[in-house]
Amino acid sequence: QVALVESGGGLVQAGGSLRLSCAASGRTFSNYAMGWFRQAPGKEREFAAAISWGGGRTYYADSVKGRFTISRDNAKSTVYLQMNSLKPEDTAVYYCAARSGGIYSRLSVQYDYWGQGTQVTVSS
Numbered sequence: 001q002v003a004l005v006e007s008g009g010g011l012v013q014a015g016g017s018l019r020l021s022c023a024a025s026g027r028t029f030s031n032y033a034m035g036w037f038r039q040a041p042g043k044e045r046e047f048a049a050a051i052s053w054g055g056g057r058t059y060y061a062d063s064v065k066g067r068f069t070i071s072r073d074n075a076k077s078t079v080y081l082q083m084n085s086l087k088p089e090d091t092a093v094y095y096c097a098a099r100s101g102g103i104y105s106r107l108s109v110q111y112d113y114w115g116q117g118t119q120v121t122v123s124s
Contacts (some may be wrong), residue, residue: 002026002098002113009094012086016122022079022096022115029077030054033104035111036070036081038092038120045095045108049081053102061106064090082108086122092119 010018024032027035049070050059058070069082079118097111105111 004115006118024077030074032098034079040092047106050104
């Protein structure tokens with residue numbers, strides 16, 4: 001079992017930045033690929049970014065590529081999402097997720113554990 005707790009969300013103006021953190025506890029963090037997903041009101045949950053177990057490979061949705069950066073610190077069992085140049089359409093609840101086996105994926109059904117989410121609101 002892996003427990004995930006997100007933090008760092010909040011209200012920011014368009015063009016601003018936020019850094020989300022996701023702290024993991026339980027099984028060996030480095031055994032898992034990690035992903036960030038988001039869900040806006042009235043919309044389905046969508047993929048944002050993912051990172052392999054060692055951090056050597058990252059993968060982004062086209063909508064965030066060049067603006068968001070995913071990273072991880074296995075010594076701290078934490079994954080981060082640095083979000084720059086935020087837009088109102090980035091407003092959503094952001095979830096981190098862990099996938100067994102270490103290979104990243106953009107498919108939410110392939111993730112085994114989920115955090116409770118953190119709200120990000122970008123004002124225009």
